[in-house]
Structure formats: structure tokens, C-alpha cells
Amino acid sequence: xxxxxxxxxxxxxxxxxxxxxxxxxxxxxxxxxxxxxxxxxxxxxxxxxxxxxxxxxxxxxxxxxxxxxxxxxxxxxxxxxxxxxxx
Amino acid sequence: xxxxxxxxxxxxxxxxxxxxxxxxxxxxxxxxxxxxxxxxxxxxxxxxxxxxxxxxxxxxxxxxxxxxxxxxxxxxxxxxxxxxxxxxxxxxxxxxxxxxxxxxxxxxxxxxxxxxxxxxxxxxxxxxxxxxxxxxxxxxxxxxxxxxxxxxxxxxxxxxxxxxxxxxxxxxxxxxxxxxxxxxxxxxxxxxxxxxxxxxxxxxxxxxxxxxxxxxxxxxxxxxxxxxxxxxxxxxxxxxxxxxxxxxxxxxxxxxxxxxxxxxxxxxxxxxxxxxxxxxxxxxxxxxxxxxxxxxxxxxxxxxxxxxxxxxxxxxxxxxxxxxxxxxxxxxxxxxxxxxxxxxxxxxxxxxxxxxxxxxxxxxxxxxxxxxxxxxxxxxxxxxxxxxxxxxxxxxxxxxxxxxxxxxxxxxxxxxxxxxxxxxxxxxxxxxxxxxxxxxxxxxxxxxxxxxxxxxxxxxxxxxxxxxxxxxxxxxxxxxxxxxxxxxxxxxxxxxxxxxxxxxxxxxxxxxxxxxxxxxxxxxxxxxxxxxxxxxxxxxxxxxxxxxxxx
Numbered sequence: 194x195x196x197x198x199x200x201x202x203x204x205x206x207x208x209x210x211x212x213x214x215x216x217x218x219x220x221x222x223x224x225x226x227x228x229x230x231x232x233x234x235x236x237x238x239x240x241x242x243x244x245x246x247x248x249x250x251x252x253x254x255x256x257x258x259x260x261x262x263x264x265x266x267x268x269x270x271x272x273x274x275x276x277x278x279x280x
Numbered sequence: 281x282x283x284x285x286x287x288x289x290x291x292x293x294x295x296x297x298x299x300x301x302x303x304x305x306x307x308x309x310x311x312x313x314x315x316x317x318x319x320x321x322x323x324x325x326x327x328x329x330x331x332x333x334x335x336x337x338x339x340x341x342x343x344x345x346x347x348x349x350x351x352x353x354x355x356x357x358x359x360x361x362x363x364x365x366x367x368x369x370x371x372x373x374x375x376x377x378x379x380x381x382x383x384x385x386x387x388x389x390x391x392x393x394x395x396x397x398x399x400x401x402x403x404x405x406x407x408x409x410x411x412x413x414x415x416x417x418x419x420x421x422x423x424x425x426x427x428x429x430x431x432x433x434x435x436x437x438x439x440x441x442x443x444x445x446x447x448x449x450x451x452x453x454x455x456x457x458x459x460x461x462x463x464x465x466x467x468x469x470x471x472x473x474x475x476x477x478x479x480x481x482x483x484x485x486x487x488x489x490x491x492x493x494x495x496x497x498x499x500x501x502x503x504x505x506x507x508x509x510x511x512x513x514x515x516x517x518x519x520x521x522x523x524x525x526x527x528x529x530x531x532x533x534x535x536x537x538x539x540x541x542x543x544x545x546x547x548x549x550x551x552x553x554x555x556x557x558x559x560x561x562x563x564x565x566x567x568x569x570x571x572x573x574x575x576x577x578x579x580x581x582x583x584x585x586x587x588x589x590x591x592x593x594x595x596x597x598x599x600x601x602x603x604x605x606x607x608x609x610x611x612x613x614x615x616x617x618x619x620x621x622x623x624x625x626x627x628x629x630x631x632x633x634x635x636x637x638x639x640x641x642x643x644x645x646x647x648x649x650x651x652x653x654x655x656x657x658x659x660x661x662x663x664x665x666x667x668x669x670x671x672x673x674x675x676x677x678x679x680x681x682x683x684x685x686x687x688x689x690x691x692x693x694x695x696x697x698x699x700x701x702x703x704x705x706x707x708x709x710x711x712x713x714x715x716x717x718x719x720x721x722x723x724x725x726x727x728x729x730x731x732x733x734x735x736x737x738x739x740x741x742x743x744x745x746x747x748x749x750x751x752x753x754x755x756x757x758x759x760x761x762x763x764x765x766x767x768x769x770x771x772x773x774x775x776x777x778x779x780x781x782x783x784x785x786x787x788x789x790x791x792x793x794x795x796x797x798x799x800x801x802x803x804x805x806x807x808x809x810x811x812x813x814x815x816x817x818x819x820x821x822x823x824x825x826x827x828x829x830x831x
Contacts, residue, residue, distance in 0.1 A: 216762075216795065228784050231793035233724075234369040238517040239548070254514070257370050 202248070202274065206267050209243045222264040230263075240266075248274055282466070285433050285458040286356040286440075289503045290317050296478070296505030300498070302346050303511045303526060309346075313502060316350060318426065323354025325424030330415060332392060334359035334431050337441070337684075339385050339393040341403075343367040345510045347419040348488045349498060351394050352440065354422065359431030363388060363441035363453060363684070364489040367399070369791060374402065376788040382406040384443050384451040385413055388684055394419055435459040441684045442491065442599055444728065453684035454599045461495065463677035464602035465503045467649035468496075473607040474534060474562050474593070476500070482508040483532040485516035485523050485541075492567050495603040496536050516541070521549045524582070528556045536564030539571055542578040549581075558586030562610070566595040568723055569714065572616045572641045589613050596645035596714050600699055602678045606654065606712050608646030615644040617713060624715060628669040630706045644711040652676030655698075656707055664706075669715060672705045673698040720815055722753035722761050729763075729790060731815060737789050738765060738782055743773030748805040750818040754795075762795040766818055766827065768802050775799045800827055 293313035486493030501508035579589035633639035682690030734751035748768035753761030
């Protein structure tokens with residue numbers, strides 16, 4: 194379950210997903226990016242770029258194939274944001 | 281200019297002071313065409329040492345552009361037939377990807393596959409499904425001794441095969457001869473089209489397993505002894521501004537891309553600082569339907585940093601015609617027409633829009649390249665007059681040899697020397713306006729999908745009434761097709777589960793998202809007397825909201 198502290202991140206991720214999708218979508222934490230939300234590989238790269246800009250993080254491309262659900266995206270962004278604030 | 285094979289073009293290119301510049305995460309790496317020729321010869325030596333013989337087909341599954349080009353030329357020097365096959369994308373379901381790729385290798389009788397070290401192990405697993413496949417080679421290892429091979433291909437030999445659409449039942453590879461490739465490059469880079477000179481520099485982020493990336497940018501540059509800067513496609517998609525920065529940095533003059541790339545720049549590039557696009561004299565646009573408002577928005581946004589809308593070169597072409605078929609005159613603004621949407625699809629005539637009803641804006645793609653012919657024919661096969669919509673037919677030296685080892689399909693597509701493109705268009709003032717597709721192709725992000733392939737895949741699923749599946753693309757002007765699948769259920773599976781299963785199946789097999797799955801009452805999907813599904817009729821009923829959708 195998401196921690197309360199991650200709520201702004203969660204909202205930000207939802208926002209990015211809705212902006213990048215060219216169709217109306219209602220993402221939930223359980224949504225699969227490809228199967229449920231219809232993102233193709235191009236749009237997933239767009240999502241990554243938008244998340245990097247918004248949260249000032251760098252998402253390693255190696256992790257992308259394993260990331261399938263919105264919850265995984267939120268968890269990864271949360272971790273990268275925390276790592277960043279440690280530096 | 282003049283007819284030349286891939287190895288001959290490489291030899292000529294090696295004498296020029298030019299080459300490829302590969303943009304990587306660590307910076308730029310230049311490889312002169314002379315260096316490329318050396319590396320390709322060593323690759324050819326390795327192929328020979330491995331026992332591959334003249335005419336053997338080798339599949340190239342290589343995401344790295346330098347490895348791809350070196351292997352392509354190496355195979356050609358060794359007298360082999362290189363076949364480009366899409367590498368898996370980030371979202372590919374790998375087991376299904378390898379199943380599909382194994383089907384391509386099996387159907388084409390490939391003797392070897394050349395791939396990256398990371399993918400090689402998975403191909404080892406696919407080996408039992410491909411009886412003819414005797415070797416899985418890593419591009420890294422193809423570094424044999426430099427050899428003076430005497431297996432020079434002739435101009436009528438196959439230069440390469442490009443596998444375009446995926447379906448396990450009938451993989452389709454476009455086979456082009458050296459004469460095809462040479463003729464098309466000479467025509468589209470010649471004085472009446474791009475008018476390339478040694479002063480030109482190209483920039484491209486297009487994948488090399490796509491005709492526009494391989495022939496339009498990489499080979500086009502080599503054949504005319506010019507430098508071409510190649511960016512990885514992922515770099516462009518993540519940061520579209522990197523394309524424009526590369527053009528700025530290299531004072532590039534020629535760059536081609538599909539419509540969606542210009543759109544991505546309009547939507548995603550925020551920081552114009554440091555950009556200077558004033559050197560960009562040919563901004564080619566093709567490979568998918570061209571949306572005039574996208575071009576206008578791009579010109580408006582990047583005008584302040586030197587982009588000129590007279591640089592746009594909207595063009596028409598397809599892999600079966602090597603790449604390019606028509607070009608407009610250089611140096612003018614895109615010529616657009618606004619016509620009545622109703623007359624276009626109804627009476628199949630392009631009538632200038634009079635302000636009433638829906639309209640469509642279309643852009644001229646110019647006229648046939650020199651030495652090539654084009655005609656528009658109606659359903660009876662006869663040429664139609666100006667402004668009448670019909671199928672676009674092409675003839676001349678760029679028409680492919682055929683689909684590799686698919687004689688029946690080739691005979692259907694090329695008749696009496698005319699390539700039946702499956703695209704619809706009309707002529708106005710002698711210029712071509714492309715306005716749809718006769719073959720019901722579904723196009724998403726520049727990739728073409730055959731509805732029948734989708735229908736067959738769904739037909740094989742549990743819970744579906746056999747032979748009662750229709751797939752089509754619902755077109756909204758200027759946007760990607762919405763993929764729609766209409767099915768009659770057999771009643772053994774709940775509708776929710778069926779929708780979910782179909783979506784996942786199509787995603788896994790084709791990497792394609794189905795926008796809408798309509799579960800309809802029995803008898804909704806009609807059949808023709810010959811037993812084929814009535815795709816057009818079902819689509820028309822869907823669009824008019826007249827399908828019996830089950831609640």
C-alpha cells in the first residue's frame with residue numbers, strides 16, 4: 194500500500210499518464226501500463242521523460258521492462274526521489 | 281550516380297571524405313565509410329569462415345545501428361541475403377516475440393541469425409523451431425581477417441529483405457534487388473527531388489529496420505558520399521529536442537521523419553534555446569498519413585529558430601517500392617486542399633469544401649519520380665480522371681522483386697508490372713493526394729497491421745465464434761487509427777474475460793493496443809458468398825452506431 198508521503202507522487206504519476214495517453218484513461222494503482230492503459234513502447238518512453246522532468250530524477254532504462262503496473266512506477270519514482278534528497 | 285550494388289556503393293563511398301556519425305550516450309563516434317568497408321570485409325570473412333554460402337539468408341536482429349550497418353554490408357560482400365527483422369521493444373513480451381521471430385526465420389529458411397550477445401541465448405532456445413537455422417552468431421564475434429571475397433552480387437540479386445508485418449502464419453518480407461535500391465536512391469536524391477550534393481549532411485533518428493531510416497537516410501547518404509548523423513530512436517522519443525539539437529550542431533540540411541515526429545516536437549520541446557534550424561533545407565515527411573495542421577504548428581513553433589515551411593517535403597512511398605514514390609517540387613510551402621469528407625468517401629470524388637458538412641485537409645505529395653510511373657485506378661482496374669479517388673498503382677525500376685518466398689502474394693500485389701499499393705488517392709493538377717487505404721490496413725505510429733492477421737489471432741481464442749471476427753481501424757483525421765475488433769461470442773466465456781483475453785493476445789502478438797472490443801449478437805458479422813467476413817459493411821455499421829452490441 195502507498196505511504197501517505199507518496200500521495201503527491203502518486204497524483205503526479207497519474208497526471209503524467211493522463212497527459213501522455215491520447216485517449217481518455219482512468220488509471221488506478223493496479224492498472225497495467227500496456228494491457229490496461231494501452232501505452233505502446235513510444236508512449237512509455239514519453240512517460241519516462243515526463244516523469245524525469247517533473248520529479249527531477251533519472252530513470253534507468255534497464256528497469257523499464259520489469260515495470261508493468263502503475264504501482265510499480267509510483268514505487269520507483271518514490272525511491273528515486275528519496276535517493277535524490279539523500280545526496 | 282548510376283546502377284550500383286551495396287558493395288559497389290560502399291567502395292565508392294569509401295573514397296569520399298564522409299561517413300556515419302553515431303550519437304551515443306557518451307558522445308559522438310565517427311566512422312568513415314572507408315572504416316565501415318574494412319569492418320564489413322572482416323564480417324564477410326567471418327561469414328565465409330562459418331561456412332555460409334552465396335544466396336544463404338541471414339536474419340539481422342541488431343538494435344545497435346553500427347552493428348546493423350556493418351553486418352548488412354558484410355553479408356552483402358559475402359554474397360548472402362541479409363534480412364532485417366525488428367528487435368524486441370521494451371514492452372515486448374519476450375517469449376511471444378521469439379515465437380514470432382522464429383516463425384519468420386523458419387518461413388524464410390534463414391541459415392543464420394546475427395544478433396547481440398544479450399539476445400543470442402534466447403535465439404538458442406528458438407533453434408528447435410527453425411530447422412534450417414544452423415547458426416546463431418553474435419555481431420561482436422564477426423571480426424575475421426580482411427578478405428578479398430569474390431562473391432560480388434549482381435544488380436539483379438536480392439540486396440536485402442525487410443520483414444514488415446508480423447504474423448506467425450505468413451511473415452511478409454519485402455525482397456529488393458540491388459537494382460531496385462540503386463534506382464530509388466538515384467531518383468529521390470536526384471535533381472528533381474532532394475537534389476543532394478556533397479555539401480549536404482543528414483541527421484536521422486529513424487530505426488534502420490524501417491525503409492525511411494535505412495534507405496532514405498543511411499544508404500542515401502552513403503550512395504552520394506555524404507555524412508549522416510544517426511541517433512538511437514529511443515533518444516529521440518525520450519528527448520525530441522535531441523533531434524533538433526543534432527541538426528543545429530551539424531548544420532544538417534536533410535532530415536526525414538513521419539508525421540508523428542513533428543507532432544512530438546510541437547508537444548514536447550519546451551526549450552528552444554540554442555536551436556538553429558536555418559540550415560535544414562529538406563524536412564521530409566512521409567511513411568504515414570500527413571496531417572497539414574501538424575506541419576503548420578511545427579513551422580510556427582520553430583520559425584523563430586530559423587525553420588522555414590518551404591523546407592517541408594511531404595512525400596509518399598512504401599517499402600514495396602524501396603522507399604519513395606512521389607515528391608513535390610522543392611522550396612514551396614506544402615500544397616493543401618480542403619475537400620468534402622462526404623464526397624470523398626461516398627462518391628469517391630475530391631470536391632473542394634463549400635463550407636457545409638465535414639471536411640478533410642489533405643496535402644499534396646507531388647508527382648512520380650523520374651523514370652517511374654503512377655496511375656489511379658477504380659475498382660474495375662481502369663484509370664480514373666482527375667480528382668476521382670482510386671487505388672494508387674506504381675510501375676518502374678523501384679517496384680520490389682516480390683515478397684520473399686511468397687509467390688501467390690507477390691502475384692496478387694504486382695500485376696502486369698504494376699504494384700498495387702493498397703493506398704487510395706486522387707490526382708489534382710497532376711499531383712498526388714493520398715486519402716485512405718483500399719486494403720483496410722490499420723496504421724498506428726507508422727506501422728502497418730493487416731486486419732486479417734488480427735482476426736486470425738482472435739479467431740483462435742476460446743469463447744469466440746469461429747469466423748465471426750472483424751478487425752479494422754476507425755480513422756479520425758490526423759490521429760492514429762483507433763483499433764476496433766468486433767466479435768460474436770460463443771457464450772462459453774464471460775464478456776469481461778473475453779475482452780481482457782483478446783486485448784492481451786493482440787498486445788502480445790503484435791504489440792498493439794485494441795481501443796475497442798465490441799461483443800455483438802450472433803449474426804451481426806456478415807459473410808460474403810465466398811465466406812469472407814464483411815469487413816467494410818461491419819465497419820460502416822460500427823461507425824453509424826448500428827451494431828448490435830450486447831450489454
